Amino acid sequence: MRLSEFIVQHIDRIVDEWEKFAKTIKPAADTLSRAELRDHAKSILMAAARDMNTAQSKAEQAAKAKGEGPEKTPTLDQAAASHGEMRHTVGFDLVQMTSEFRHLRACVIRLWVESLESPELAYFQDMIRFNEAIDEALAESTAAYAEQVARSRDIFLAILGHDLRAPLQAVTMSTELLVRKVGLDAAALSYIARIKGGTRHMGGMVRDLLEFVRSRLGTSLPIERKPMDLAIACREAIEAACAGQPDCNPNVAITGDTHGAWDRGRIDQLLQNLIGNALQHGASSHEVNLSLSGNKQEVTLVVHNHGEPIAEDAIGTIFDPLVRSASEELGQPSTSLGLGLFIVKEVVNAHQGSITVTSNIDDGTTFTVVLPKI
Missing domain, CATH: 1.10.287 (Helix Hairpins)
Structure with missing residues (x-):
């Protein structure tokens, strides 16, 4: 039986072997479900089998061995890249991720050889083509993993x-x-x-x-939820902000149950940046207002200030990284590099919350953050 046919017929058995091996990678695998352990294995194998059945000249084979030539297996590359990203997300290190491909290669060859009654010349070509496919998948997966590492670092x-x-x-x-x-x-x-x-x-x-890191920003903040009182965090954030603004005199209003499970460090980042943004852009003749209210499911944080409103065409990009106001772009003194609201948005997203902003000359600027309690 040709190797590509063997893979297709015994796909579940091979993926079972993949799952068993992935389960031994500690501690990252301890919290993974069966579907997560088997992540993209079937897609990679099926794409490899299709690639083996595709005609390939000697020149194409030589180019592929050097990592050159046109992309011939986009489904293989996509599945492998997604696998590399997922393994980074769940905590596999690069050595652990690449060891999965080593085991997959050895497992497929071993099971296939055991099923053969007598070797044929074509079988050696099958092994070459299979190794090419696995090498391509490994390269794509490693590149995607490395990109995720770089984005997290940046x-x-x-x-x-x-x-x-x-x-x-x-x-x-x-x-x-x-x-x-x-x-x-x-x-x-x-x-x-x-x-x-x-x-x-x-x-x-x-x-x-x-x-x-100006042009190398990434996404997806990791968080560690722990019970906390958001009201305490708000009061401490106001106090810290006013240490650098002797004339600030914010109004704080807190109602309802403000206890929940959030990442205190990330919440502090959110508060410092929202309050700092209001103090920086608010009119000196008006006070910054912070209100916090809670119910059984969520808390709502509102930070409001008067002052020059955000331009209507800038509202859609206000949370993008490295976006600054028009006055800052014109060279007026500012401490902003356009990262504060980007960080706020990332923290909100990491907690599965939402954030909105409204701004006009009469009502001022209002940021509203809604955070689920769990």
Whole structure:
């Protein structure tokens, strides 16, 4: 029996072997369902079988062995790439993911050879074609996995660089207030000068970091839900924001049950960026208003400020990365690099929530976030 025919006839048995091996990859496989363990195996094998039945010249074979030539098996590439992305998402490392293909190759050849009564010359060609298909699938899967790793790294660096600016601003403002105090001796002034120099240096490194990842942002934030009170997080976020804004005087209104299960670190990022955005873009003659209300299923957070409204044609891209307001684009002083609202949207998505924004000259700008409690 030719190898492609063997694969098709014994597809379930082969995928069972794949599943058994995937189950041994700890600890990532411990939480996976049977369908997740068998992820894309059947699609990869069926695509490989179809490729083996496709005519191939010696020149095409030589080019394929070098990873060159036209793409001949798009379904194989698609299934393999999806598999690489999925294995990264569920926690397999690159060695574990590639070991699945090694086991698949060995399993298919072993089962097929055991079924043969006598070897034929065509069988060797079948093995070559099968190995080519598995190598192609492995290459596509590895490339997709590596891309996911790069995207995760880049979004982490972008958020890290963006969020470091808030505590740096608080340190800078505090040193400025200390300098204004009378009666400081030379030693104290020297210490303050060192702090200011250090914050400037760190600010430069943060700017360099953000520039590095400016065009390399990714998606999909991991979260770890734990019981928490969102009201406490809101009050602490307001306090932290006002440390860098001595004149800020926000109004806070909290009603209902604000307890739920969320990722506290990610929620802090969301609050800091929403509040910081309102303080930055709000009119100085108006206060920033934050309201939080909760029921049995969800909580609703509303952050409102008056000031220059968001342009109607910019509403649709307000949550895109590296998007800044028109005033910032014209060169007016700003601390924004267009990452804050992108981070907010990512945190909301990770919690399966929703966020909307309305903005006009009469009512001001309002961001409304709805987060399910579980």
